[in-house]
Every structure is written in structure tokens, then in C-alpha cells.
Amino acid sequence: MPETTSTPMTRDDRKAVAVSYFKLMDAGESFLHLFDESAYVYFPKHAAARGIKEVEQLFADLWPMFAAIVHDNAYFNYVIENDMVVAEGMTHGELADGSTWRGGVGLGGRFCNVFEIRDGKIQRLHIHLDPDYVDADTARYPWLAAAQA
Numbered sequence: 388m389p390e391t392t393s394t395p396m397t398r399d400d401r402k403a404v405a406v407s408y409f410k411l412m413d414a415g416e417s418f419l420h421l422f423d424e425s426a427y428v429y430f431p432k433h434a435a436a437r438g439i440k441e442v443e444q445l446f447a448d449l450w451p452m453f454a455a456i457v458h459d460n461a462y463f464n465y466v467i468e469n470d471m472v473v474a475e476g477m478t479h480g481e482l483a484d485g486s487t488w489r490g491g492v493g494l495g496g497r498f499c500n501v502f503e504i505r506d507g508k509i510q511r512l513h514i515h516l517d518p519d520y521v522d523a524d525t526a527r528y529p530w531l532a533a534a535q536a
Contacts, residue, residue, distance in 0.1 A: 396504065396505070396507065398467045401470070402465055402472055404472075404502070404507065405472045405474055405500070406460065408502075410460065413456065419443055422442055422508060422509045423439075423510050426442050426509055426510055426512070428441075428442045429513045429514060430445060430449065430518075431514070431517070433445055433448060452482060453480060453481070454480070454481040454485070455480045455481045456478055457479050457480055459476055459477050459478065462477065463475065470503050470504055471501065472501075472504055473500070473501050474502070475499045475500075476497075476498060477489075477497055478490050478496045478498065480496075482520060486520075486523075488520040493521065494517070494531075495517060495519060495520035495521055497517075498514065498516035500513070500515070501513040
């Protein structure tokens with residue numbers, strides 16, 4: 388059996404990978420190099436992505452939804468334990484249709500990402516959020532319609 392080697396990482400190293408992910412995404416720059424070739428990514432209402440090609444497709448499927456997105460990095464809460472980095476925070480931005488959201492003002496824009504980072508790469512990422520950024524799903528959630536009236 389081949390020997391596997393791991394590059395030692397500190398808590399700060401792992402956090403830096405997660406911070407880079409958010410900053411590169413917000414700048415519209417490529418961030419796929421942060422992922423391991425066999426990475427696993429979960430995003431609500433999308434099939435889970437296994438491997439870098441599927442991860443690339445997942446994000447390619449998501450990008451057309453947005454005109455702009457900003458993660459409010461300065462206010463994130465981070466929890467780091469071993470290979471895990473949990474980032475809790477808020478976003479604001481504009482959807483492709485021109486509607487806007489701001490976490491903390493409306494219901495959308497709050498999220499919690501759970502990263503597993505080893506050897507300088509994201510091995511696993513679970514993105515937990517409500518993809519209804521602007522509370523438009525009023526047919527299934529009538530209290531949203533009442534709140535907008």
C-alpha cells in the first residue's frame with residue numbers, strides 16, 4: 388500500500404484557506420485551486436458534487452443566479468477544530484433579476500459553511516443556507532407573503 392503524507396497545517400493555515408475562498412469568490416476570481424481533486428461539496432437544492440469536475444459544475448450552475456455577492460468577512464464567526472473550519476456569517480448582494488438582499492435585514496443572507504481542510508486544500512465543504520435569498524418562495528411559506536404585505 389502506498390504511503391500517504393500530510394502537510395502539517397496550523398489553525399491559522401486552515402482559516403486562511405477558508406478566508407481565501409470567500410475573498411476570491413467575492414472578487415469574481417477563480418477559487419477552484421483551493422479544492423482537492425477529490426473534494427466533496429454540498430449546496431442546498433443541488434446534487435452533491437464529488438470530485439473537482441463536479442465541484443466546478445456545481446459552482447457553474449450557481450453563478451448565473453447572481454449579479455453580485457459579498458461575504459461580510461470582517462464579522463464572521465469561526466470555529467476551528469482539527470481539520471474542520473466552521474464559518475458563520477452574512478452576505479449581501481444582487482440576484483441576476485436585479486432583486487437584492489442583505490443578511491440581517493431580510494431573512495436571506497445568513498449562512499454557515501463547514502470546511503474540512505487538509506494538506507492546504509478543501510477536502511469537503513457543506514454550505515448551509517436558504518437559497519431563497521429574497522424571500523420569494525411565498526407559495527410554500529405563506530408567512531413570507533404576510534410579512535411582505
